[in-house]
Amino acid sequence: MIRTRRLATTGAALALALGTAACGATDALVGLRPAPTEQSVAAPLDVDGATAVSARLLSGARAAAATKGKPGHEARAQVLAGDALAYADAAAERGAAGAEDAQLAKDQPPTVLAQSRGREWPRAILATTLDEASSTRYLHVMVSESPEKPFRITSSVPMLAGAELPGLGAQEDGAPLVGVGDGEGLPMSAEKAFAGYAAGLARPAPKKAPAGVSVDDPFGEALTQSAAVQAKALGKLATFTQKHSPVLEHATAFRLADGGVVAFGTMRRADTVAVRAGAKELVLPKRYASLVGKSKVTKSVTLTSVEPVVLVVPTEGDVTAIGATELLVAGKGS
The missing domain is CATH 3.10.450 (Nuclear Transport Factor 2; Chain: A,)
Structure with a gap:
């Protein structure tokens, strides 16, 4: 497993397949054997x-x-x-x-x-x-x-x-390689793991946490803290919601030595602020205004981020995230 900077690799032998050209002989050649097949x-x-x-x-x-x-x-x-x-x-x-x-x-x-x-x-x-x-x-x-x-x-x-x-x-x-929908030998497929991880990160938090998936990692904790700060800053003037949606068209998963899976996928996050009836308007910070195309909204604003995520689906125990990042890519408001 990877824990430190030093990673050991082992060499692999290069196999050379030798072919024979047809010579027209009808008699069997002494010592001739079928060409070796590629190792699958x-x-x-x-x-x-x-x-x-x-x-x-x-x-x-x-x-x-x-x-x-x-x-x-x-x-x-x-x-x-x-x-x-x-x-x-x-x-x-x-x-x-x-x-x-x-x-x-x-x-x-x-x-x-x-x-x-x-x-x-x-x-x-x-x-x-x-x-x-x-x-x-x-x-x-x-x-x-x-x-x-x-x-x-x-x-x-x-x-x-x-x-x-x-x-x-x-x-x-x-x-x-393991298909993202393949759950053989696992408590759930990578597809279901991403769905559970996304659901567990939603804000407001789900009343019932997804079974078999942990969001108690640095990425999940940072999102929780950020959402709390946003909600507090908005107070009674607006509501804050956050939704994560897995996008797995290009997801890749490898089988681990112990039978588990490490899966690479992407989620799209939508952070939505809805202005309450008692508020006149919401003034957007400059970095958000440039994405939305306006400096103020009177109804709502939604900011979209892309989140590449790496999940480990073990044969036993909870699914956990071992890698993640985010990038704000779009915004719209009214």
């Missing part, structure tokens, strides 16, 4: 190959992180896809400071933790980097959807303080 229970790349792919993609993402507009999007699309591309595009439009939040700006060599098992597609690589300045570790997922599509970064998320990633087994063996 091993990682498709050796450690050096997977590390090279990871390093190239992360370097390209860093180079394009702060470039705005169509040129920036096109450059990022060469190394990013899915949720990671959408997140990085939004971060770039917010400016250089926002682009750093894409978790790709640290020039740190990656360490490959696991690859998907077998020779089929999609194929995935799970790698990690460490920001020594902040002692923050990041998890990165790279996916190749088909033989015609190269690897792209689909998720890049900082680990939460004190969080641990359970072991994924021997690197050369590969880690099976």
Whole structure:
């Protein structure tokens, strides 16, 4: 499991398949045997190959992180896809400071933790980097959807303080990919885990907490504290609600060595402030006004944030978040 900066990897042997050309002979050749078949229970790349792919993609993402507009999007699309591309595009439009939040700006060599098992597609690589300045570790997922599509970064998320990633087994063996709706051997599927985690983070808090899912992590605690501050500041003039909705179209999950699953997905958060009848209007802070397109609202304002999240679904015990971040991307008001 990941706890410290040092991560051990094991080498993988490169198998060479030798073919024979047809020679027209009809008699059996002494010593001739069928060509060995590809191993279907091993990682498709050796450690050096997977590390090279990871390093190239992360370097390209860093180079394009702060470039705005169509040129920036096109450059990022060469190394990013899915949720990671959408997140990085939004971060770039917010400016250089926002682009750093894409978790790709640290020039740190990656360490490959696991690859998907077998020779089929999609194929995935799970790698990690460490920001020594902040002692923050990041998890990165790279996916190749088909033989015609190269690897792209689909998720890049900082680990939460004190969080641990359970072991994924021997690197050369590969880690099976698991469908987000597959709950075999688990108390729930990754899909249900994200739904439960999202429900548990709602504000006002649900009367009955989702079973089997914990939100007692640094990310959940920070959201709880922030919601309390907002509600107190608004007082009797407005109400504050918060809703999280899983978006799992590009989610990826790996089977852990102990049978559990680590899943990478995204949630969209809607923070809504509704003005009560006794209030005339709500004046928006500058950073929110620029997103909403107006400085005052008389009815309500909704701010939308993107939340990449990493969940561990164990074979026993509660689902827990080990990685998460957020980025404010849109707003609307009336």
